[in-house]
Amino acid sequence: MGMHRIGRDLRTYYFDPRNRPVAGAHVGDTVVFETVDCFDGQIETERDLVDTIDMSHVNPTTGPLEVYGAVPGHVLAVKVLAIEAVGNAIAALIPGVGVLKDFAPGPFTRVCPIIAGKTVFSADTTIESRLMVGTIGTTPEERVPTGLPGDHGGNMDVPLVGVGATIYLPVFTPGALFQMGDVHSAMGDGECSVTGMECSAEVTVRIVDLVEGRFLPGPLVETADAWGIVASARVFDDAMRVAVRRAAGFLARRLALTPEDAAILLSVSCNARIAQWADANYDTVIYVEVPKHLDRKGRLRAF
Amino acid sequence: MGMHRIGRDLRTYYFDPRNRPVAGAHVGDTVVFETVDCFDGQIETERDLVDTIDMSHVNPTTGPLEVYGAVPGHVLAVKVLAIEAVGNAIAALIPGVGVLKDFAPGPFTRVCPIIAGKTVFSADTTIESRLMVGTIGTTPEERVPTGLPGDHGGNMDVPLVGVGATIYLPVFTPGALFQMGDVHSAMGDGECSVTGMECSAEVTVRIVDLVEGRFLPGPLVETADAWGIVASARVFDDAMRVAVRRAAGFLARRLALTPEDAAILLSVSCNARIAQWADANYDTVIYVEVPKHLDRKGRLRAF
Numbered sequence: 278m279g280m281h282r283i284g285r286d287l288r289t290y291y292f293d294p295r296n297r298p299v300a301g302a303h304v305g306d307t308v309v310f311e312t313v314d315c316f317d318g319q320i321e322t323e324r325d326l327v328d329t330i331d332m333s334h335v336n337p338t339t340g341p342l343e344v345y346g347a348v349p350g351h352v353l354a355v356k357v358l359a360i361e362a363v364g365n366a367i368a369a370l371i372p373g374v375g376v377l378k379d380f381a382p383g384p385f386t387r388v389c390p391i392i393a394g395k396t397v398f399s400a401d402t403t404i405e406s407r408l409m410v411g412t413i414g415t416t417p418e419e420r421v422p423t424g425l426p427g428d429h430g431g432n433m434d435v436p437l438v439g440v441g442a443t444i445y446l447p448v449f450t451p452g453a454l455f456q457m458g459d460v461h462s463a464m465g466d467g468e469c470s471v472t473g474m475e476c477s478a479e480v481t482v483r484i485v486d487l488v489e490g491r492f493l494p495g496p497l498v499e500t501a502d503a504w505g506i507v508a509s510a511r512v513f514d515d516a517m518r519v520a521v522r523r524a525a526g527f528l529a530r531r532l533a534l535t536p537e538d539a540a541i542l543l544s545v546s547c548n549a550r551i552a553q554w555a556d557a558n559y560d561t562v563i564y565v566e567v568p569k570h571l572d573r574k575g576r577l578r579a580f
Numbered sequence: 581m582g583m584h585r586i587g588r589d590l591r592t593y594y595f596d597p598r599n600r601p602v603a604g605a606h607v608g609d610t611v612v613f614e615t616v617d618c619f620d621g622q623i624e625t626e627r628d629l630v631d632t633i634d635m636s637h638v639n640p641t642t643g644p645l646e647v648y649g650a651v652p653g654h655v656l657a658v659k660v661l662a663i664e665a666v667g668n669a670i671a672a673l674i675p676g677v678g679v680l681k682d683f684a685p686g687p688f689t690r691v692c693p694i695i696a697g698k699t700v701f702s703a704d705t706t707i708e709s710r711l712m713v714g715t716i717g718t719t720p721e722e723r724v725p726t727g728l729p730g731d732h733g734g735n736m737d738v739p740l741v742g743v744g745a746t747i748y749l750p751v752f753t754p755g756a757l758f759q760m761g762d763v764h765s766a767m768g769d770g771e772c773s774v775t776g777m778e779c780s781a782e783v784t785v786r787i788v789d790l791v792e793g794r795f796l797p798g799p800l801v802e803t804a805d806a807w808g809i810v811a812s813a814r815v816f817d818d819a820m821r822v823a824v825r826r827a828a829g830f831l832a833r834r835l836a837l838t839p840e841d842a843a844i845l846l847s848v849s850c851n852a853r854i855a856q857w858a859d860a861n862y863d864t865v866i867y868v869e870v871p872k873h874l875d876r877k878g879r880l881r882a883f
Contacts, residue, residue, distance in 0.1 A: 368844045368847065368848050369844075370840060370843055370844065375843070375847075376820060376821055376824045376825070377824065377825065377828055377839075377843040377846070377847075380825060380828055380829075380839050380842075380843060381828075381838075381839035381840045381842065381843035381844075383840065385840040385844070387841070387844050396848070398841075398845060398848075398849075398874075399841075401835070401875055401876055401877055402835070402845065402874050402875060402876075403873075403874075403876070404845075404848060404849045404874065405849075405871070405873055461848075463848045463849055464847075464848055465846065465847055465848060465849050465850040465851050465852065466851035466852050466853055467820070467824070467847075467851070467852030468847055468848075469820075469824050469843075469846060469847050469852055470843045470844055470846065470847035471847070472844075472847060472848070473847065473848050474848045513816045513817065513820075514816065514860045517679060517770070517772075517857060518679055521679045521680060521770070521772050522679070522680065522683060525680055525683055525684075526683075532704070532705070535684075536680075536683050536684035537673060537684045537686065537688040538690070538701075538702075539683075539684065540673060540678070540680040540683060540684035540772075540773045541671045541672075541673065541684075541688070541690050541773055541775075542701060542705065542707075543680070543768065543772060543773065544671065544678075544680075544767075544768055544770075544771055544772050544773035544774070544775060544776065545671050545699070545701075545707060545764075545766045545767055545768060545771075545775070545776050545777045546701075546707045546708075546766055546768050547768040548768050548769035548770070548853075549768065549769055549770030549772055549854055549857070550769055550851075550853060550854065551852055551853065551854060554820060554852070557817045568708070570706075570708055571701075571705050571707065572704055572705060573704055573705075573706070574704055
């Protein structure tokens, strides 16, 4: 199986079907993506504030990678084998956005070392690692900025996308045009002040499958313990409705349950969680965790 | 220290300052509350549907308990020492409510045995225990039904309120008039179809403290690992704003952080989670988890 590396210079600010692939891989290949932090490397010290950087160059993703043989209607499965943070972790307050914009208006920047995998916030405060890929996706039919979430993935900030996770994504364009960036060393559910602990990284993935003949409406994430069903919308209520509805359908089909049993089982055992909700006028991403322990027969599979 | 028991016949459907206390306890006393499930015992088999029961008698709470010496402005601290489920667990679909009301309209009832602490949904599906007290609170100045959440606690459905948790609540009326009910053997974050796995129970608590001279805006829950800051509102956005703002203030005051550092630390390390969001026209309860590991000096205390 092939081994590829995509350097950090090969990054883009859009998922765009007109983007030329910067590399290509077959199913089974391993690819290392060198990613640059969501500030595109423009913030290096705590004196660098978001109002002094070029905000048209943020949330870069490395790629796109062409997956040979992928055509619209396929489902791409990619497994995260390793994430290695590079350099410091950076968090910032951006004036005018985030639920705490009046409590702490910003601009303001924190730069924190990552030591033994943990983000060191201060002498007294060390944050447990939640190393994850914030932005990951295939390219939709129309161009979208890498800062937005959608059914192609994109800027989901779903913390399940860590080492060992497999993400399933619909394919919309020939070659899938897969790209990623926006790694976090730590993040809270909701990411209420708009950033996590943002870092550059090297992310090693394996292209594990191209599935034919199955419909997938949006991102699906598998971890050791759970399935994560992801949906996004501008308004919280809409994101919840879509995510919960998809999760109920997933439960019903995989476990051959009636709608009634699926609706009840979801309510009593699955966590509907907030990936990203920074403000009422900011995109909302919801992920519903379906625990694998719910089925002793192992029927909770992607398809 | 005294030991008291409040029987399941002594239940009420309102937090009401005119309610006469059914028992009294001093700080340090232990009290067993016999609670009845949220259907008030009216559903016993899967043939009993919610449209055949008296919906004015739901979500009963046992009490109120007078806490001797409690006056408005105090903060009541109660520790959950034990929760023992009694009988089966029951979940139901209620027509017209819940995000899945079109997917699975109901009415529909499931009755599941609780075996070795786990709720047995079917031969293939056993749900891990999340034994918790759904409704717990002091009595506000004005009467409210026990089905609603608020700054007095009430029907919060916050899964952190399990064995070992301590809940802090503002005192609004003389004697605090504390009551509880609505135990769940299992529940998913969001409780998207309106019920968890509902059961009757015996809940043993200790009245651990009456704190004077401190302001608490709403419920605060301490577990072994985290603090949970709770807020509720009709609309999701409002509940999030209040919960996140309270959590940021908690972090700032306890850890002597600037607002900027508190806003960032919350965003990168604290999970804003959904206790209850069944529908857009249903009350929303949010809890923000502040992990205790954030402070190696042990300064994350209630006050």
